[in-house]
Amino acid sequence: MQRFRLLKDKILSKLMLVLTLASVSVVLVVGIGLYYKSIPVLDKLSWWTLLSSSDWKPMKGLFGFFPFIMGTLWVTAIAIIIALPLCLLTSFYITEYAPSRIRKILVPFVNLLSGIPPVIFGVWGVLFIIPLIQNHIAPHFVEFSTGYSVLAGGIVLAVMIFPLIVSIVCEVLNTIPRELKDASLSLGATKWETIKKVSFRKAKPGIIAATVLAISRAFGETIAVLMVCGNNAVSPHSVFDPGYPLPALIANNYGEMLSIPMYESALMFAALLLFIIIFLFNIISRVILARLERRLAI
């Protein structure tokens, strides 16, 4: 009996180890699989050409990803510029100012927002943001805009990353020792001065980590951006120009990709590109956050 129980424990332990390793190694397998599939296009064109050329003519075998990379960068930059200040102020308000009664109401809404699926954000973008830009914002700056622009993509993405940034920054702010803030306040600093000179400085690594995570989330977001960005394969020059981010390119063209040679390989290269960037960004921010957590546990 004793031996049987020990044996059962041992077998199950090995089984779980296998499952753990298998599910973690998905990262590796995804990377290798995508790389393997992009070899044909990498054989023909160099990394540099693929990344810096603007020629997108799949029928002629020309794959320049520059416009798509620029589209992604524009949309992400706009989203971060909008979301970061708003989220920082919100997090400071929730952790430092809000009475616990209001906090208890606020936090669930942030959670609810994070549960809304991307496609709903997309529908909202089409119904609300697009007309807003077309009729009320764009006319002040440019002669004509359909509303489908990198600005629309940026705004929708900004709302999508609100909950991510707010929840991480709030968590980081809550870990700052009370004594530090009390010391600053007792020296006569106002609450805002304490936030600016104590909390913000202390929370800086966490804020950076949250931002990097938000950037990588924005990079990979597909459907919501696809629905509002206009999808024009030209590098945008202003916020009212349409853009064509990388994930949208992959999602839009999978249907025809099997009929044109190299096309599949080129799209898999786009997926590989996304994967590499997001993988690196995620590792950086997760390591920062894990370190913060550990420092706190001691």
Next chain:
Amino acid sequence: MIRRKIEENFFRILMVLATVIVAGSFFLIVGTIFYKGVPFMNLDMITKIPGGGFYIGKEGGVLNAIVGSMYIAGGATVLGLLISVPVAIYINMYLGGKSALANSLRIAFDVLFGIPSIVYGAFGFLIMVYFGIKASLLGGIVAVTLLVIPILVRTLDEVIRTVPHELRDASLSLGATRWEMSKVILRQIRPGIFTAILLSFGRAIGDVASVLFTAGFSDNIPTSLHQPAATLPLAIFFQLGSPVEEVQGRAYASALILTIVVLIITILSSMLSKRFSKNKIQ
């Protein structure tokens, strides 16, 4: 002194404004969806599959997409659970939960969580091409399972960590093996498992990019794993692209259905986790 007071008040107002915008965006989104979706909502939408001429505005509903989404989200959550419960137990019970290896595994799952669904979708598509599987329910379930495993593992891991160490020590001191101890812990975290299931289901039902390549689309309710399946988010996406007003209206109504389903799931899961933290042994 006055300048500092002004600065304080200025930023206080700014913070309140920012909070109103962030929290208000939720109401704006849900409000827009309800406002546009309710007029097009009717019983047919949730009880009928698309009839002939559905996509030019004739009668029918999106039952095919609702059922397809349920199948995929349900299948992926069950499959994901079968994998992630052992993983979470292994990290916490067998690796001790605090070792360097356990922490690096946690980071690895966090990184997996960050990989966008379009990459999982593209990868799922590669696997399917490799094994010669056509776009089907099975393909969709596999791709979405990859997507939900990190969510399940990290949620379960957090829950297991809240179980007091005394409970483990007690069962170990009675001569239990690590597996027998794990069974005790599993019973203790049962509500937490439900939270994880709801979170994963909510994520799975709303995701488009992973099923776009893998699940295909069909006007019928799939009867086997090898048939293509429609999903609700994809149905919304396709219908919204239509120039016919009736069909666009159905997209709004479908969006309304999805929003309600997801909101119910999110609220249930947060209620559950609150209850769970109340019952926690201190």
